[in-house]
Amino acid sequence: MIQYEQKGLSKDELINLYKELLTPRLIEEKMLVLLRQGRIAKWFSGIGQEAIAVGCGMALNPDEYILPMHRNLGVFTTRKIPMHRLFSQFQGKPGGFTKGRDRSFHFGTQEYKIIGMISHLGPQLGVADGIALGNLLKKNNQVTAVFSGDGGTSEGDFHEALNVAAVWDLPVIFIIENNGYGLSTPSNEQFRMKQFIDKGIGYGMDAVQIDGNNILETYTSIKSIAESLRENPRPVLLECLTFRMRGHEEASGTKYVPPNLLEEWGKKDPVVNFESYLLKNNIIKQDLIDSFRADIKSQIERGLEVTFAEENPKVNTQVEIGDMYRPLEKKEVLPVSDKKSDKRYLDAISDGMRLSMQKYPNLVIMGQDVAEYGGVFKATQGFVEEFGKERVRNTPLCESAIVGTGFGLSINGYKAIVEMQFADFVTCGFNQIINNLAKSHYRWGQNADVVVRMPTGAAVGAGPFHSQSNEAWFTHTPGLKVVYPAFPTDAKGLMIAAIEDPNPVMFFEHKALYRSVSEPVPDDYYSLPIGKAKLIREGKDITIITYGLGVHWALEFLDANKNISADLLDLRSLLPWDQEAAEASAKKTGKVIILHEDTLTGGIGGEIAAHINEACFEYLDAPVMRCASLDTPVPMNAELEWNFLPKNRFTDTMQRLLSY
Numbered sequence: 001m002i003q004y005e006q007k008g009l010s011k012d013e014l015i016n017l018y019k020e021l022l023t024p025r026l027i028e029e030k031m032l033v034l035l036r037q038g039r040i041a042k043w044f045s046g047i048g049q050e051a052i053a054v055g056c057g058m059a060l061n062p063d064e065y066i067l068p069m070h071r072n073l074g075v076f077t078t079r080k081i082p083m084h085r086l087f088s089q090f091q092g093k094p095g096g097f098t099k100g101r102d103r104s105f106h107f108g109t110q111e112y113k114i115i116g117m118i119s120h121l122g123p124q125l126g127v128a129d130g131i132a133l134g135n136l137l138k139k140n141n142q143v144t145a146v147f148s149g150d151g152g153t154s155e156g157d158f159h160e161a162l163n164v165a166a167v168w169d170l171p172v173i174f175i176i177e178n179n180g181y182g183l184s185t186p187s188n189e190q191f192r193m194k195q196f197i198d199k200g201i202g203y204g205m206d207a208v209q210i211d212g213n214n215i216l217e218t219y220t221s222i223k224s225i226a227e228s229l230r231e232n233p234r235p236v237l238l239e240c241l242t243f244r245m246r247g248h249e250e251a252s253g254t255k256y257v258p259p260n261l262l263e264e265w266g267k268k269d270p271v272v273n274f275e276s277y278l279l280k281n282n283i284i285k286q287d288l289i290d291s292f293r294a295d296i297k298s299q300i301e302r303g304l305e306v307t308f309a310e311e312n313p314k315v316n317t318q319v320e321i322g323d324m325y326r327p328l329e330k331k332e333v334l335p336v337s338d339k340k341s342d343k344r345y346l347d348a349i350s351d352g353m354r355l356s357m358q359k360y361p362n363l364v365i366m367g368q369d370v371a372e373y374g375g376v377f378k379a380t381q382g383f384v385e386e387f388g389k390e391r392v393r394n395t396p397l398c399e400s401a402i403v404g405t406g407f408g409l410s411i412n413g414y415k416a417i418v419e420m421q422f423a424d425f426v427t428c429g430f431n432q433i434i435n436n437l438a439k440s441h442y443r444w445g446q447n448a449d450v451v452v453r454m455p456t457g458a459a460v461g462a463g464p465f466h467s468q469s470n471e472a473w474f475t476h477t478p479g480l481k482v483v484y485p486a487f488p489t490d491a492k493g494l495m496i497a498a499i500e501d502p503n504p505v506m507f508f509e510h511k512a513l514y515r516s517v518s519e520p521v522p523d524d525y526y527s528l529p530i531g532k533a534k535l536i537r538e539g540k541d542i543t544i545i546t547y548g549l550g551v552h553w554a555l556e557f558l559d560a561n562k563n564i565s566a567d568l569l570d571l572r573s574l575l576p577w578d579q580e581a582a583e584a585s586a587k588k589t590g591k592v593i594i595l596h597e598d599t600l601t602g603g604i605g606g607e608i609a610a611h612i613n614e615a616c617f618e619y620l621d622a623p624v625m626r627c628a629s630l631d632t633p634v635p636m637n638a639e640l641e642w643n644f645l646p647k648n649r650f651t652d653t654m655q656r657l658l659s660y
C-alpha cells in the first residue's frame, strides 16, 4: 500500500492529478482489448508505471521539452495531444506524426515539446543535453526532462550524457524508471550497484530516489527539482522505483518474472492506490470517478473512430524521397568583392567557420580540445577569444553524446559544428549520426542542423586508427550529405554551405592537404553548391573521376603525362554526387576511371561505376575501372602505406584503360 502525503496540494489539484493518471491507464486497457481483437499489432505497456510519466508531464511547464521512452504514454496524454492523433500515430495513419513512417512512440513534436525516442534507447540522453544547452545559452530558465529505463543505463550513452551534463551544468532531469527488468533480463544481470542514486556521486551530480508509483511523490519531487534547476542550472538524477507489470511487449509475456514480485507490486498499483486514498479522505466521490471514466472512455472511442476511418498514407515515391531533406532556404552566396588572399586548405576551412560564427550567433562549435588549444589541427585557433567559451566548447571525450548534443541544439533552434578529432573516432558517435541526425527529418520532420567535421585520410604515416577513409559509411546512409573538398577555395565555400544547410553534413577534410595546398581564396563570405562536381581539366580520351587527395594524385599524373588528354572531374560532394557531370564526361570520352583513397570493396567508386554503366553503356568503349586502396586496414610504415594507397597503381590502371 502506498502512503500519500498531500504536500500542500489543493483538492482540485489532487483530483486533476487523478484524472491525468487515469487517462493513460484507460487508453492502455483499450489497447489491450484491441490487441486481442487483432486490430492493433504491438503494444508496449506502461501499466503500473504511469505515475512517473504523468508526474513529469504535470510538473514541467508546457514549453519545456520532455524526452520520453516507450512506457511513457502519460507524457503524451498530459501534454494534451488529441487522442486521434496518438492513435493514428500508433496505426501508421497520416493523422499521426510521422506520415506512417515510424511506429508507436517513435516520434517527436515541436508543437507539444516532446522529443520521442529512437529504438536504441540511450541516444535520447545526449539529445536532452543539447536541448538543455540551448536553454542555458538562451538563458530562458527552462529545464529538460529525459527518461531512461534501468536497462538503457547500461549503454555508453548514459554515461556520456550524464557526464557532459555534469561538466556543463546542464539543467536536465535524468529520470530513471527502475522497473526491475530490461526485456527478460533482471536487474542483477544488468548492473551490480544497489541503486541508481549511488551513481550520482560518480558524476558529481545530485541524485534523488523516490517511489515511482506514488503520483504525489513523482509530481512534487519533479516540480521542486525543476524549480531548483531553473534557478540554479545543473543536472539531477532522479531514480523512480517501480515495476514492469506486463511483458516487455504484449507478445513476450512475463513467464520469467517470479509471481510473488508481480503480486507484491500489484498491491502498489499507482491508480488503484491513489483512487482509494482520494475516496477514503473524501477528496473525491465515486460518481465523479465514474464520470471521469465515462468521459475518458468516450474520448478514446471517438479518437479510435477517427483513426480507424482514416485512409492509409497515399504512396508517393516523390514525397518519400523529397522528405529526406529540409529544403534549403537560400541558394549560393557570392563573395561581395574580388578580394582574395593566399590561404592554405586549413586556413580556408577555419575562415569559413569563423565567418559563419560571425554571421550566425546561434552557431556552436563543439569538440575535443577545440577551445583554447584551437583543436589538434588548429582549425579553431583564436575562436575562443573571438566568440567565447559558450559557443566554442571543449567537450569531454564522448563522441556519441556530443553528436546527440548537436542534434538537441538543432531541435532547440541552434546550429552546431561537431569536430571529430580524427575521422576514425566517428565510430564512437556512429549511432547518433546514422539513426538520429540522418533519419529525423524523414521520420518526423525535424531537421538536424549539424556539421560533423572529419579530418580524414592517410599518407601521413599515422597507422590504422588515424588514417581511415570512411566516407562510404556515410554515403550509404540516406538523409546525410557528404562533402569532400580538395582545394582551399572549395573547402571554404563548401564549409559555409554545410553550415547554412539545415541538414546534417559530414564534412571530410584531408589531413595531408591541410598545410600542403594553398591558393588565392576570396576573403568574403561565399558558399558553393553541395552536390556539384568541378571539371578541373578538360580532355577527350578518358575521364578521371576522383575527390580529396585523389584529385592531387591525378593532377600529378596528368602533369607528368602531358600526352594524355583527360577530363578530370573533382566530385567535391559524395552525397549527393554529381551524376550529371559524370555522365556528360563519360559520354564524351567513352572511358572512365574512378580513383579513390578509400578501400576498393564497397567504396563509392563501385556506386559511380554502376551508375555510369547503367546510364552511359552505349557510349562506353571500355569497362568503367576503379583504382582504390587495398582492402586492408591502413598500415603505418611509409612503404607499406604507399603500397596500400592507390597512387602507385594509378599509372598502370590508366594504361590498361587507355589501351583497351
Ligand SMILES: Cc1ncc(C[n+]2csc(CCOP(=O)(O)OP(=O)(O)O)c2C)c(N)n1
Binding pocket: 071, 119, 120, 121, 148, 149, 150, 151, 152, 153, 177, 179, 181, 182, 183, 244, 248
Ligand atoms: C541498442 C539496443 N539494444 C537492444 C535493444 C532491444 N531492447 C529494446 S527495449 C530493451 C529493454 C530495455 O530495458 P529498460 O531500459 O529497462 O526499459 P524497460 O523496457 O524496462 O522500460 C531492449 C533490450 C534496443 N532497442 N536497443
